[in-house]
Amino acid sequence: MTNRTRTLPSKMEKLxxxxxxxxxxxxxxxxxxxxxxxVAISSEAPVDRWFGRxxxxxxxxxxxxxxxxxxxxxxxxxETRDHVGLIEGPEIGSDKKLRGxxxxxxxxxxxEIERDVQDGIRxxxxxxxxxxxxxxxxxxxxxxxxxxxxxxxxxxxxxxxVPADIEVGVGRSxxxxxxxxxxxxxxxxxxxxxxxERSMDEKPAAPDPGAHVTTVERGExxxxxxxxxxxxxxxxxxxxxxxxxxxxxxQKEILSVLNERTKATLTKAGxxxxxxxxxxxxxxxxxxxxxxxxxxxxxxxxxxxxVSEALDKKLDSSITRHGGFFVPTTLPISSRAQPPLVxxxxxxxxxxxxxxxxxxxxxxxxxxxxxxxxxxxLSGLTGGPLSFPRQITAAxxxxxxxxxxxxxxxxxxxxxxxxxxxxxxxxxYSRSLLAQSTPDVDAxxxxxxxxxxxxxxxxxxxxxAGTLEPTGIISTSSIGSVxxxxxxxxxxxxxxxxxxxxxxxxxxxxxSLVYVTTPQVKADLxxxxxxxxxxxxxxxxxxxxxxxxxxxATNQIPSNLTKGTSTTVCHAIVFGNFRELIIGEWGAFxxxxxxxxxxxxxxxxxxTYQMIDVGVRHAAAFAACLDVTS
Numbered sequence: 001m002t003n004r005t006r007t008l009p010s011k012m013e014k015l016x017x018x019x020x021x022x023x024x025x026x027x028x029x030x031x032x033x034x035x036x037x038x039v040a041i042s043s044e045a046p047v048d049r050w051f052g053r054x055x056x057x058x059x060x061x062x063x064x065x066x067x068x069x070x071x072x073x074x075x076x077x078x079e080t081r082d083h084v085g086l087i088e089g090p091e092i093g094s095d096k097k098l099r100g101x102x103x104x105x106x107x108x109x110x111x112e113i114e115r116d117v118q119d120g121i122r123x124x125x126x127x128x129x130x131x132x133x134x135x136x137x138x139x140x141x142x143x144x145x146x147x148x149x150x151x152x153x154x155x156x157x158x159x160x161x162v163p164a165d166i167e168v169g170v171g172r173s174x175x176x177x178x179x180x181x182x183x184x185x186x187x188x189x190x191x192x193x194x195x196x197e198r199s200m201d202e203k204p205a206a207p208d209p210g211a212h213v214t215t216v217e218r219g220e221x222x223x224x225x226x227x228x229x230x231x232x233x234x235x236x237x238x239x240x241x242x243x244x245x246x247x248x249x250x251q252k253e254i255l256s257v258l259n260e261r262t263k264a265t266l267t268k269a270g271x272x273x274x275x276x277x278x279x280x281x282x283x284x285x286x287x288x289x290x291x292x293x294x295x296x297x298x299x300x301x302x303x304x305x306x307v308s309e310a311l312d313k314k315l316d317s318s319i320t321r322h323g324g325f326f327v328p329t330t331l332p333i334s335s336r337a338q339p340p341l342v343x344x345x346x347x348x349x350x351x352x353x354x355x356x357x358x359x360x361x362x363x364x365x366x367x368x369x370x371x372x373x374x375x376x377x378l379s380g381l382t383g384g385p386l387s388f389p390r391q392i393t394a395a396x397x398x399x400x401x402x403x404x405x406x407x408x409x410x411x412x413x414x415x416x417x418x419x420x421x422x423x424x425x426x427x428x429y430s431r432s433l434l435a436q437s438t439p440d441v442d443a444x445x446x447x448x449x450x451x452x453x454x455x456x457x458x459x460x461x462x463x464x465a466g467t468l469e470p471t472g473i474i475s476t477s478s479i480g481s482v483x484x485x486x487x488x489x490x491x492x493x494x495x496x497x498x499x500x501x502x503x504x505x506x507x508x509x510x511x512s513l514v515y516v517t518t519p520q521v522k523a524d525l526x527x528x529x530x531x532x533x534x535x536x537x538x539x540x541x542x543x544x545x546x547x548x549x550x551x552x553a554t555n556q557i558p559s560n561l562t563k564g565t566s567t568t569v570c571h572a573i574v575f576g577n578f579r580e581l582i583i584g585e586w587g588a589f590x591x592x593x594x595x596x597x598x599x600x601x602x603x604x605x606x607x608t609y610q611m612i613d614v615g616v617r618h619a620a621a622f623a624a625c626l627d628v629t630s
Contacts, residue, residue: 036101037117039087041072041127041157044096052145055137056129056152058096064132064153065090067241070221073234074102075158076113078128080235084110087157098154113159128156130242155238220247227254231389231415258389258415276307276328286327286445286591287434293325294431294593294604311588322609324592368454369552370461373578374512379585385419386584388617418584420611421470423456428603449589449608459556461581461614462516462574470614473574473581473622474558480506480576480623487564488627491521491573493530493539496547499575499623506620511577515551518571520630522553549575563627571630576622586611 030038046053057063074085085104092098104114116122132151139145224247228234231254240250276284283303292301304325311326371377378386427448433441464472473479480502482495496515503509517525525540530547544551561570594605616622 032101034103036088036103039100039102039125039157041087041090041098041100041125041154042129043098046146052147054134055146055148057148057150058092058098060092062150062152063092063098064151066153068100068154072100072154073156074104075128075156077160078126078156078158080156081232082109083234084113084159090154100157102157117159122159122161124160126158126160127154128158129154223247224250227251231258233257255389258387261387280307284328285442286449287429287442289325289327290429290445290591290593290604290606291431291434293591294595315588322590322592322607324590324607324609326588326590328588368451368458369516369554369556370458370578370581370583371454373514373516373550373552373581375461375578375581375583377583377585381584381586385417388416388418388582388615390414390416390618416582416615416617418582418613418615420584420586421468421613423453423610423612424608425452425456426605426607427452428598428605430602431604432602434604449591453589453608453610455556457583457612457614458554460612461583462554462556463558463572464614470612471616472614473576473616474572474624474626476616476619476622478619479616480620482623482625484563484625484627484629488566488570488629490524490528490630491539491625491628492528493547495573495625495628496539496575499573499625500547500549502623503576503621506618508577508580508618508621511579511621513549513576514578515546515549515573515575516557517551517553517573517628518557518559518630519553519555520559521571521573521628522551524630558626559630561626566627566629569629570626571628573625573628574622575624580617580621582615582617584613584615 032038042056042058044055044058046055048054068087068090072087073080073083074087076082076084083105084107085102087100087102089101090098091100104110113122130153131149132153134147134149137146137148221241224240224245225234225237227250228237233254236253236257239245240253245253280303284307285301285304288301289304289308292298292304298305307328308325311328312321315326429445460470460472462472463474464470465475480499482498482502484491484495499515500509503513522540525546526538528539530536530539540546540551557572557574559571560568561572562568563570590609592607592609594607597605
């Protein structure tokens with residue numbers, strides 16, 4: 001038979017095969033004093049594959065134990081995200097079996113699987129491996145071809161509930177493209193005809209690029225695994241190790257993966273999470289839903305109940321329910337208690353019960369500036385925490401001599417994680433007001449709830465202290481800082497320039513750049529000239545800009561800060577790219593009608609709930625001065 005080579009198709013990406021746990025005379029798994037279990041990983045038992053029968057050769061030169069010597073990941077059902085331990089101490093026995101010691105982690109999941117192993121519930125072990133080279137050992141017209149893998153690599157060990165489908169037998173990890181496998185016929189005695197045929201018709205086989213693994217520095221391997229675990233990329237580690245991918249390239253690939261994940265999340269954000277036709281939106285009545293829940297009778301509010309139930313089904317299970325009903329909204333909302341609205345009293349609701357529809361005079365409220373400044377609102381989030389990848393530092397180059405080694409430098413990754421935080425409040429309406437409401441009343445109730453909620457989110461975005469509430473711009477560590485003096489003082493044009501310089505030094509002087517401060521400081525800056533030795537305008541211009549950038553004022557910026565002897569009288573000025581401020585809204589706005597608490601006054605108490613978080617994507621995009629006196 002003539003020697004030949006061929007490459008098998010992509011099904012050879014990764015294969016799996018199963019073997020029973022080895023147990024002692026009492027039927028229990030063998031365990032050492034360190035709590036490790038003795039397991040057989042593989043044997044030379046033939047396995048039927050789509051290409052024929054496969055035998056894994058267990059001679060020392062056939063099994064590449066490079067990975068195994070560092071410890072193979074112990075998975076559940078070959079799922080790379082279900083990593084429960086390690087298999088170490090590889091040894092090939094005289095019985096042609098590859099064994100190791102299985103050690104479980106300390107996580108709750110790992111301990112759960114270990115108990116199933118001890119109790120005999122999980123009895124099967126499976127190995128995932130990749131073949132480099134196979135020899136055609138036998139070819140039979142009836143039995144088919146039998147191949148012996150003479151170069152193969154164990155990649156992971158798995159505890160399986162149901163043995164893998166060996167007819168498919170492909171990598172469950174979804175790694176990159178398959179590696180070619182060299183398949184050779186067994187050599188036969190050379191003869192003159194064969195040599196002539198070989199010299200005329202065959203070319204030497206090209207070396208297999210996949211069979212040569214570049215060694216990654218040992219220190220880099222640990223960092224690659226750490227990054228992969230932190231950013232949920234463990235399924236890519238085997239491919240990186242096979243290719244010998246350097247740490248710097250791994251970091252770039254992880255950053256790309258995280259960016260793609262974020263893009264996929266953002267394409268869903270900001271949309272209504274329940275579909276309503278224009279006709280249904282026109283019919284929807286918030287006062288009708290409030291009354292329906294208060295009465296416990298939804299017969300006249302069928303649309304509102306149907307919308308609430310549809311929203312409930314789409315919300316993630318992690319979103320807490322409070323027994324209320326859900327309202328469709330893409331508005332950022334928060335909470336503040338309001339005076340009760342009463343139909344019979346002019347000052348608290350009577351003036352908005354009309355015979356004919358008319359307009360409403362709304363309360364003057366603190367202006368919501370973060371939205372006007374360009375903050376990004378992500379509404380309708382339905383999963384858990386939302387992560388935004390950040391590149392903190394970049395790899396660097398250096399000039400060296402010919403014989404001088406260069407110290408490695410790599411980009412470093414970080415991420416901003418927004419996680420749902422509970423926000424609640426309450427207001428009240430009279431039953432008669434809700435029952436007599438016109439379309440204007442419905443619009444008023446919606447707008448009132450939206451605005452009082454927006455106030456709290458606005459405040460959190462600017463100055464939230466963290467822990468129970470979100471962390472706002474002023475409370476974010478590492479933003480730029482400008483100080484006026486030991487005891488504070490009046491802001492000058494020089495301090496304005498200092499704020500811009502701080503953002504510019506962070507390479508962030510771009511985007512939606514806006515100044516935000518208090519009304520008092522705004523008034524002062526309108527009377528502060530740019531340069532005292534020339535004819536010049538005020539720092540705060542007539543068109544509401546400061547030094548060419550948009551400027552806004554709000555009572556949400558703190559005016560009670562302390563610096564030195566200036567106790568609780570200092571104001572803040574914030575400058576930066578507000579596109580870097582992210583506001584996430586999970587689920588839907590939930591309202592709970594309480595007809596009992598204020599029943600003696602004919603009121604329905606309305607309790608509001610929302611899951612919100614705020615975060616600064618890059619701290620360098622902002623700077624603040626916190627000791628301005630007015």
